[in-house]
Amino acid sequence: MSHAAAFPTSPGAPARARGGFPVAARATGLSKVYGQGDTRVTALDSVSVEFRRAEFTAIMGPSGSGKSTLMHCMAGLDTISSGSTLIGDTELSTLNDKSLTRLRRDKIGFIFQAFNLLPTLTALENITLPMDIAGRKADAEWLDMVVNTVGLSGRLAHRPSQLSGGQQQRVAVARALTAKPEIIFADEPTGNLDSRSGAELLGFLRESVQALQQTIVMVTHDPVAASYADRVVFLADGRIVDEMREPTADAVLDRMKAFDAKGRTS
Numbered sequence: 046m047s048h049a050a051a052f053p054t055s056p057g058a059p060a061r062a063r064g065g066f067p068v069a070a071r072a073t074g075l076s077k078v079y080g081q082g083d084t085r086v087t088a089l090d091s092v093s094v095e096f097r098r099a100e101f102t103a104i105m106g107p108s109g110s111g112k113s114t115l116m117h118c119m120a121g122l123d124t125i126s127s128g129s130t131l132i133g134d135t136e137l138s139t140l141n142d143k144s145l146t147r148l149r150r151d152k153i154g155f156i157f158q159a160f161n162l163l164p165t166l167t168a169l170e171n172i173t174l175p176m177d178i179a180g181r182k183a184d185a186e187w188l189d190m191v192v193n194t195v196g197l198s199g200r201l202a203h204r205p206s207q208l209s210g211g212q213q214q215r216v217a218v219a220r221a222l223t224a225k226p227e228i229i230f231a232d233e234p235t236g237n238l239d240s241r242s243g244a245e246l247l248g249f250l251r252e253s254v255q256a257l258q259q260t261i262v263m264v265t266h267d268p269v270a271a272s273y274a275d276r277v278v279f280l281a282d283g284r285i286v287d288e289m290r291e292p293t294a295d296a297v298l299d300r301m302k303a304f305d306a307k308g309r310t311s
């Protein structure tokens with residue numbers, strides 16, 4: 046059986062990208078300004094970007110270029126100064142706090158560097174927590190597949206303190222995937238992992254896009270991590286400055302070096 050068959054499509058006609066592909070999220074003319082006067086910082090400067098369904102996108106750029114801000118604004122974790130942000134067909138600015146919380150809970154998966162696991166809950170309880178809070182029941186077959194794929198079946202009764210860093214990270218990934226969200230935002234998901242665990246995790250994310258049609262947007266500094274993505278979007282000074290499809294680690298590294306050199310001479 047193809048894994049793809051187990052992944053339900055969302056009801057309703059999804060928004061379409063300009064090329065006719067369904068989009069999971071879109072920003073149009075998105076700007077984000079922090080502070081005022083002397084402390085004013087334009088973290089995002091009229092960014093327009095689309096994330097297609099079932100595509101794995103890496104966001105790269107120098108420190109302070111706006112990567113986390115972009116992700117936080119698109120996930121409804123931060124307010125925007127102007128422009129618009131869509132998750133599926135929903136324009137975030139039209140939602141009140143309660144609806145926004147519900148949208149985040151039901152449609153978005155998060156994988157952050159700090160795994161945000163609850164220490165008193167077992168691995169399994171942590172994985173199903175968002176669904177428990179939402180009053181939804183995890184699809185048993187799906188849960189089983191996710192747990193097996195991330196290699197946690199023997200560890201479900203363990204608490205986070207009894208798990209390695211890599212295993213804790215995999216719990217966070219399983220938690221994000223179990224709810225079958227419209228889109229997963231991952232912020233440096235391999236930041237705390239050794240290279241083997243990191244490669245395993247990235248391979249799994251790749252697999253969840255290919256086989257399960259998951260949509261993933263990942264912020265990373267690492268060209269090797271970015272090479273697992275279908276597409277890399279490059280940010281500099283709050284703007285999208287370039288994009289690369291079917292990236293290789295070498296090509297990403299070369300592009301980053303070119304930006305660095307340009308940054309030093311301009």
Ligand SMILES: Nc1ncnc2c1ncn2[C@@H]1O[C@H](COP(=O)(O)OP(=O)(O)OP(=O)(O)O)[C@@H](O)[C@H]1O
Nearest residue numbers: 079080086088106107108109110111112113114115
């Ligand atoms: N809460 C905030 N208040 C004021 N300025 C902020 C805030 N958050 C971010 N910034 C500023 O916005 C800009 C973009 O920050 P952001 O964290 O998005 O960058 P980043 O590309 O994710 O950086 P890094 O790679 O270092 O994590 C930076 O200049 C940062 O100082």
